[in-house]
Amino acid sequence: MRVAEQEAVRRSCYQGLRSIGPFVVERFIAIVKARNELARLCGFEDFYDMKVRGGAGRVRAGCPGGCRAAALHQPKQPGAHSAMV
Numbered sequence: 001m002r003v004a005e006q007e008a009v010r011r012s013c014y015q016g017l018r019s020i021g022p023f024v025v026e027r028f029i030a031i032v033k034a035r036n037e038l039a040r041l042c043g044f045e046d047f048y049d050m051k052v053r054g055g056a057g058r059v060r061a062g063c064p065g066g067c068r069a070a071a072l073h074q075p076k077q078p079g080a081h082s083a084m085v
Helices: 007-019 021-041 047-052
Strands: none
Touching: 007 021, 021 047
């Protein structure tokens, strides 16, 4: 964007970057919610708690189903990408 000599190209790049925000925000929020839900299923308060305590990849005592949250790995609507990658 900074090196394009044509104003139309720079303007198009700028407008494209500005318009992608809502698209990214919706998916980011879905990812945050999914990872917090997964952490709660594993017995942690939230994803941050799981990371701080070093629980990623571990199962805490009493974790339902060995911490396998299959529903989080499935797209919620046809054509949607899974939030857990």
